[in-house]
Structure formats: C-alpha cells, structure tokens
Amino acid sequence: MIEVEHLSKIYGNTTAIEDVTFSVKSGEILGFLGPNGAGKTTTMRILSGYLPATNGTAKIAGVEVHEDSMAVRKQIGYLPETPPLYPDMSVEGFLKFVAEIKGVNRSERSKKVNQALERCNLTDRRKSLIRKLSKGYRQRVGIAQAIVHDPPVIILDEPTIGLDPKQIIDVRNLIKSLAGDHTVILSTHILSEVSMTCDRVAIINQGKVVKTGSPEILAKQVLQQTVYDIKTSGASEQIALALNGIPGITDIEFGNTDVEQPEQINLRVSSNIATDIGRDLTTALVTQGLGVYEIRRNQTSLEDVFLEVTATSASTDQSPKQPDAMVETNPAVLDGDKASESSQSTQGEMK
Numbered sequence: 001m002i003e004v005e006h007l008s009k010i011y012g013n014t015t016a017i018e019d020v021t022f023s024v025k026s027g028e029i030l031g032f033l034g035p036n037g038a039g040k041t042t043t044m045r046i047l048s049g050y051l052p053a054t055n056g057t058a059k060i061a062g063v064e065v066h067e068d069s070m071a072v073r074k075q076i077g078y079l080p081e082t083p084p085l086y087p088d089m090s091v092e093g094f095l096k097f098v099a100e101i102k103g104v105n106r107s108e109r110s111k112k113v114n115q116a117l118e119r120c121n122l123t124d125r126r127k128s129l130i131r132k133l134s135k136g137y138r139q140r141v142g143i144a145q146a147i148v149h150d151p152p153v154i155i156l157d158e159p160t161i162g163l164d165p166k167q168i169i170d171v172r173n174l175i176k177s178l179a180g181d182h183t184v185i186l187s188t189h190i191l192s193e194v195s196m197t198c199d200r201v202a203i204i205n206q207g208k209v210v211k212t213g214s215p216e217i218l219a220k221q222v223l224q225q226t227v228y229d230i231k232t233s234g235a236s237e238q239i240a241l242a243l244n245g246i247p248g249i250t251d252i253e254f255g256n257t258d259v260e261q262p263e264q265i266n267l268r269v270s271s272n273i274a275t276d277i278g279r280d281l282t283t284a285l286v287t288q289g290l291g292v293y294e295i296r297r298n299q300t301s302l303e304d305v306f307l308e309v310t311a312t313s314a315s316t317d318q319s320p321k322q323p324d325a326m327v328e329t330n331p332a333v334l335d336g337d338k339a340s341e342s343s344q345s346t347q348g349e350m351k
C-alpha cells in the first residue's frame with residue numbers, strides 16, 4: 001500500500017533523510033521510531049504530499065505522491081505534529097469543513113462526520129468549540145479530521161505527544177482499532193508505543209532507516225543472546241558439571257551469595273540460541289540433586305534493540321549530522337513503561 005524507495009531530503013546544508021526505503025502492507029500499522037531530529041516528520045510530510053523529496057520515490061496505492069499530490073491527499077489522512085485546528089469552530093463544524101475539502105459528497109458528509117465522531121469518542125463534544133477542549137480532546141479532533149473522509153492510508157506524526165497517561169491509552173486503542181480497514185504509519189520517539197500499537201517497526205536514526213521488522217523479530221535478530229538468572233545451590237564445580245552439555249550455553253557467571261540465604265547461589269547463564277533452554281537448565285540442575293529456587297529469563301526488549309542499532313549506526317557513520325542527538329535524547333527515549341517487561345519468569349521448579 002505504501003512504498004518508499006531511496007528517499008532523501010536535503011535542506012540547505014542539512015541532510016534530513018538519506019536513502020530511506022521501506023514499505024507498509026495494506027491493513028498494517030507501521031511504527032516509525034527514532035530520536036528527535038532523526039527525520040520522522042520530514043518523511044511523514046513527504047509521504048503526505050506536503051513536502052517534495054530531493055531524491056527517491058514515495059508511492060501510495062501505486063501513485064507517486066508528487067506526480068499527483070492532490071489525488072494522493074484524498075487517499076490519506078494526515079495528523080501533523082501540531083494539528084491545524086480552527087479554534088473558533090465547533091468540532092462538528094470543523095469536521096464537516098474538512099470532509100468538504102477532502103471531497104466527500106454533500107449527501108455523505110453527515111454520515112462520515114458522525115462515524116468519525118463516534119470512532120474518536122467525540123459525539124458528546126460535537127457542539128463544543130475547539131478552543132474550549134482539553135489537549136486530549138483536541139488530539140482526538142486531530143485524528144477525527146484525519147479519518148473523516150475514510151481514507152485507506154492514515155499518517156500520524158507523534159499522535160500521543162503531550163497527552164496524559166489516560167489519554168495516551170485512549171489514543172493508542174483508537175489507533176489499534178483503525179488497523180485492518182486502514183493502513184497506518186505512526187511516528188514516535190517512544191519505544192513502548194511501537195511495541196504496544198504496531199505490527200512492524202522501522203527504526204530511523206540520523207536520517208537513515210537502520211532496521212525494520214516486527215518488534216519481537218527485531219529483538220531476536222539484533223541480540224542473539226538469552227540470559228537466565230538462576231538461584232540454585234551446591235558447589236560451583238557441581239553446577240558447572242550439571243550444565244555441561246546443554247547446547248547454546250556461552251557463559252556461566254557466579255554472582256554474590258545473599259547474606260540472608262547463604263545456601264542459595266546466584267547464577268547467570270548466557271545462551272546464544274533463540275529457543276528457551278529454561279526447562280533444560282532446570283532439569284539438569286535438579287537431576288544433579290541441586291535446588292532450583294528461582295529461574296528467570298531476561299528477554300531482549302525493544303529498548304535493547306534500539307540502543308544496539310542506533311549505537312552501531314552512530315559509530316559507523318563517518319559524518320554524523322547531529323553528533324549530540326543520541327546523547328541528548330536517549331534518556332527520553334528510554335521510556336519507563338518497558339523496564340518491567342525486560343525480564344520475565346519462565347519456569348520456577350522448586351526442589
């Protein structure tokens with residue numbers, strides 16, 4: 001549905017994006033993830049027909065955006081970072097106006113506006129003036145104006161920026177509900193947003209797409225290592241003997257013993273295979289007569305992938321356009337939502 005090939009945009013001396021290539025299948029939600037200044041807005045604006053590319057092509061439903069940008073704009077709904085709302089219009093009046101501009105027939109307009117109001121949970125605010133709405137409601141109006149003409153493609157630039165946690169959940173659910181009937185691209189710098197909302201992710205850094213794939217597959221590809229934290233018992237030689245022969249183990253590390261539970265040995269086992277060896281580890285220890293008090297598999301999260309690919313692309317880029325960008329933006333990118341997901345219990349057999 002969306003095909004972007006070798007897209008570049010140069011503003012004066014700044015290369016905002018370079019050789020960006022990706023595609024989005026019909027009905028899919030693609031997350032365009034990158035730190036501030038990575039080139040997300042530039043790509044979204046080119047795709048929406050509001051900015052010409054310097055090089056490369058962007059096609060929506062087979063039509064090259066800049067060959068017929070007016071036709072393409074009817075095929076897409078676009079939510080820019082700052083939605084262009086008219087504060088003195090009512091929600092309904094504004095949506096009718098947008099529907100008219102987008103070429104919705106007069107006879108269809110009320111129906112389409114009602115559908116957009118309903119989908120965005122705005123029906124009870126239809127008569128409210130936009131200037132009297134909260135930020136969350138305005139964002140919903142922004143999304144409603146993007147979908148009012150029922151376009152097959154929806155492009156959302158940082159759709160949850162500035163919203164409170166409850167509003168973020170509402171907007172993410174709304175976006176998820178658009179999948180299937182619509183093809184959606186959303187740009188974000190929030191890692192958890194893509195894993196919660198998107199089928200696929202394209203990671204952009206310093207103007208280049210450095211990785212694409214499903215959040216889970218990306219995690220597996222980039223860090224092909226699984227780490228298990230185990231609380232066991234016994235002498236270190238006995239433990240090493242028990243684990244000897246389990247395929248994939250690359251490292252066994254003994255940690256400090258807990259003062260309160262000196263009989264428990266903390267162990268970290270690394271494996272270079274994607275399959276879960278938690279059961280093998282437990283069985284091997286128990287078979288040797290050793291206790292297994294706890295076993296946890298530390299899963300690779302999207303944060304790990306993001307840090308890995310952006311660090312690699314930054315270190316291999318000989319002429320970084322924004323040398324300080326990652327230093328400044330990493331803490332913001334490392335949104336706390338995922339921290340609790342980075343480790344997950346697998347099996348916990350007790351002896």
Ligand SMILES: Nc1ncnc2c1ncn2[C@@H]1O[C@H](COP(=O)(O)OP(=O)(O)OP(=O)(O)O)[C@@H](O)[C@H]1O
Pocket residue numbers: 011012014015016017034035036037038039040041042043189322
């Ligand atoms: N009109 C412009 N003129 C000159 N440089 C620009 C212009 N717009 C963007 N840039 C530069 O292009 C690069 C990419 O900017 P862009 O806004 O696309 O990134 P972004 O990923 O959307 O960032 P953010 O999340 O901060 O909005 C940045 O270096 C930016 O300073």
